[in-house]
Ligand code: FAD
């Protein structure tokens with residue numbers, strides 16, 4: 514089989530790239546190792562930056578975002594048991610939209626299905642070859658049959674554990690990496706959100722957050738220890754801890770049936786290059802952020818928006834954007850990385866160093882006092898949270 518762009522991975526990055534290329538009249542094939550049901554069922558991110566909404570809308574994917582997405586003008590920062598609103602709309606005239614990654618993926622899969630796109634699910638032994646040449650290949654097994662795709666370019670949109678980044682020779686790439694001494698326990702609950710906008714709370718016992726998926730479904734997160742398992746967190750303990758960390762006088766957190774529970778480790782990770790020969794990396798394949806700033810999905814959308822424009826320019830005989838993609842996407846990503854790291858350090862209790870942990874907590878409160886008390890600091894937060902331009 515031949516195509517112009519072979520895309521590995523049918524997460525948001527791969528599916529959106531294939532869709533954006535189709536919009537530009539460029540053929541692609543997507544190769545995914547999981548089933549379509551698995552891809553559709555994965556519960557992850559929930560907040561779209563304004564630019565991400567604009568990209569999806571421009572590509573004809575905005576309809577359900579408009580009717581079902583929840584536009585938020587800001588967030589709440591909570592500490593010392595007090596809740597402070599940061600109003601992005603008032604500060605800088607921008608907003609964010611709560612719309613689950615699952616819904617973005619569903620919209621993309623529906624669009625591809627109607628358009629008759631070629632997506633191989635359940636592909637086994639996916640491998641990429643001849644990346645240094647201008648005739649790279651992708652091989653895999655599908656329904657018992659061996660396949661080879663010959664392409665002009667291969668895009669690694671295969672997430673953090675994919676094969677594409679690992680196919681770049683070790684001496685040609687440096688991996689920058691930072692882990693955090695805590696994890697997030699996330700739940701979905703069948704209950705109307707107890708808040709109109711997201712609450713990010715630093716409590717003496719640790720971080721907690723109240724997000725949502727719809728007017729009937731709440732999404733909540735708790736900082737837990739990295740060694741914790743779900744067995745240690747029965748539903749009653751989760752609600753009790755959420756009440757303790759999110760509670761403020763005169764406000765009640767409503768409980769509901771918990772329908773999903775998971776623990777996610779936190780890490781920051783950036784590969785030193787997103788381009789190698791005929792291979793380009795996009796999304797989690799090239800970088801990971803801790804979830805606090807809600808930047809994982811948004812970064813994937815930003816990469817793909819830039820890469821689709823660069824590939825379109827290449828096929829219109831202008832190579833400048835494509836040869837600059839790796840560098841441009843990395844420079845944007847490092848700005849996102851420092852923000853995600855800042856939000857994470859700001860809002861979690863780090864208990865690994867007994868010598869500094871109490872000082873650090875007081876210092877975090879000082880930083881939060883500064884942020885909520887300064888219009889300049891709030892604008893800085895608003896600009897970064899609502900999203901840097903692509
Ligand atoms: P992915 O969504 O990982 O998609 C990669 C795709 O490639 C997958 O479908 C995978 O099956 C496929 N694949 C992998 N290996 C191969 C292979 N060898 N061959 C073929 N296909 C392959 N971000 C936030 O902002 N907020 C959150 O709350 C949040 N929660 C998260 C929770 C979890 C458990 C995880 C893992 C991530 C979370 N993220 C969150 C991050 C966000 O979901 C990701 O940044 C986003 O999914 C990136 O999209 P992607 O398409 O690059 O990668």
Ligand code: DHB
Nearest residue numbers: 558559724804805806807
């Ligand atoms: C959600 C996840 C995040 O990481 C975040 O910062 C905000 C919201 C969510 O899943 O709703």
